[in-house]
Amino acid sequence: MRNGWTGGILDRMTASQPWKSVFRHGYPATELDRMATMFTNFFLHLLPAKVHPNSLRLTYTWALGMVTFYLTAILFVTGFLLMFFYIPATDWAYHNMKDLQFAVSFGLLLRNMHRWAAHGMVALVFLHMCRVFYTASYRPPREFNWVLGVLLWLLTLGLSFTGYLLPWDQLAFWAITVGTSIASYPPWVGETLRVLMLGGQQVGQGALLRFYVLHVAILPAVLGVLVAIHFWRVRKDGGLSRPEGASPAAVSSPGAEGRFVPGPQKTYALMEVVQGTTPMATTQAPEEEVPAWPQLLFRLLVLFQLVLGVIVLLAIFFDAPLEELANPTHPPNPAKAPWYFLGLQELVSYSALVGGVVVPGLLVVGLMSIPYVDRAVKGEGIWFTSAQGKRIALWSFLGTIPFTLGLLYLNTRFGLRRFFPDATQGVVDLLNPATLLLVGIAAFSIIVGRCTHSRRMAAIALFSSYVSGYLLLMVIGTFFRGPNWDWVWPW
């Protein structure tokens, strides 16, 4: 390949001392060299030197975590570039959006990419969480990493929510007005929390500046640190969780020369051995792992191309929404929160207590406590744990839909306030679709747990019903709610 004088120049360049001071190795042709490179390269050392073929299976992880990471990277890059053109002042923010659209080179493309990647990230963090839950990958020693994951999910919502205000159009202004009013429902602290967020009684210059600083400085910094810990814990907690059993044959034959053959006894670096109180080297059988270069690395590179391509494609053909300039005296009817909070807004329309306090609270506490409630150690890495789990997940998901719709129908036809207009708020908080839905789902999962004698099955029932119910409410809030939050058809 390297012949002629160009090859000579290349060879001399890569053999020079400055080059070698930067790249300690040439292109690694043998597996041993590749593993050495994985160790010594700053970026590659985030990855393991060897991976188990079972963790590589696409149908196991669907690469959701990595796609989320790529979207984060795209968001950071486009976000930094957008910062060059944005002034967080109520007089200028909307103008800056128009400038991006009409004057800045690639301005609209950048904004579109940022917007679609942000929406995608909210969705993919959630899907990644579903994958980890359904494969029971939160089990020891990965409990804390699950908790970190839940925090990262909250951070993602926070980043998306704070970014939502920055265009300063009607959509942004009223979505944040509604969203922050949901935050004001918790008793005692709610109102203080809202004022603290907004830097005033209503969305204005104070709120814009606070949201901006949170969006471009504080939250990304916290996200960066947590992502680093999240990745580090993945490595230290034994790599990606994986199904046990034989690995698929196709993966286990790397194509490079100088094949690395696992010895009868696996050898370990010192750091791996000193983890416990006794050396573990002798207790483990050799694993049929494959080198991360090329098996993992090439997959990741292809995945990045794919993610970037999809985002650019979306950005070229679909423009990010921009409505009229924010007008505090002219509320749209209905004013809607960002789409991922519309399930909450739907619940708030029945009971502020349930939608604004109980559900968000239970969601966060419940999710974080999953690995500490389901304390089984074995059986991770299998989707839905068993055939029974799969059935339970499916029927919980499907069953919640008619249950929820039934409750909403009953509320519309025979709502409490219709017969008892003077019912106190306490009674309404007790008897409304939101509360009944929560109680129904909880009761159902307890019954499942009793019948199967398995906390895992109860958790699957609970999680599936919760997801199904929330998604349904989100769809209803998005498409089936019109002026005064009344029912409408989306067409």
Place this chain on the structure above:
Amino acid sequence: MSRRWLWVFTLLGVLNGILFLVALWRDYDREWKRHQTAFFALEGRKARTAREEEAVKARRHEFIQVAVAGSTRMDRCMMCHLGVEDPRFADAPQPFRTHPEIPKHPFERFGCTVCHGGQDMATTTQDAHGRVPFWEEPLLPAEYRQATCGGCHFGADLPGAPLLSRGRQLYAQRGCVACHRIRGVGGALGPDLTFVGSRKRDPAWHLRHFKEPQATSPGSTMPPFKHLPEEELKALTVYMLSLREAPQALAASTPLLASIAPVAAPSPRTAVPPRAAAKETVTARVPSSPGPVPSDRLSRARELYAQKSCPACHIIGGVGGKVGPDLTAEGGTPGRDLEWHVRHFRNPAAVVPGSIMPPLADLSEDDLKALAAYMLSLK
């Protein structure tokens, strides 16, 4: 195995490269550049001297904008409308035609959108002319353009804007001022109109509203003005559209305008001061006529007569508007008793077919009877 991944990687890389080129082309290929190229060609044809020709050849695509004084407007209209200040383009096709010179309104200070409407920062025809979703101020149709003069020229009789002046005149003549307030002057029965032009920017809306108020504003008690000729409605619409927020710095910069007071109260016959004052002044002027009716009831009726802005349309003893019939001798009209009047107040059109008087539906039975007694007392 790894070769297959390489192929996929390369293929996706090429596809992404193509996407980048598409994005690059879309970013480069802007509508305004095509207009500028066409303009330069036209300019080349008009060049007379060798020096002019050289100058045309040296021209490149450029970004042009006018920061309108005292506002956040950034007019980019002249990126395509390149000939506005050049008299050689008086016969050129749009978007290059010369703009007639407006004295004391230099384009580099006033820009374009302050008078014409449209989206200041946009650089494509459709967006700039503002006929796109979520832009509230589209290009104003030529027949209503005088409206924008009224944003700064509050009170003057404007010789350059006859339609606007006529609209202001009609506003006073037709009794609008009785119920509506503009910059603190007028009745408080209807909505304040000081910035109605900023709230309702569509001329068609105003025309329809004048003819049939309830069609555009359900629940409105404003009487329909179907009977006015189209020309008058148009003038009134121009005046309504002119009532909007304009860059005040621009107006203050011209000494002539800064000294002009807000609309002065029009002729005393139609002027009704704000509600509080109306109670005193109008009732005081209503001629008292002693009769069998208890006087406290009568004074209550007079109060109501003023409160409900009746003088806006009706005259009693020479005071009031000319929209409705003169009521000076209403008590003498044959066939009209107390009960007839009450029925008429409740639903005027049912009793007098074709009447545009709004129903006084919100008044109590007692109040209606008091008013009816007051009507009968007028002889």
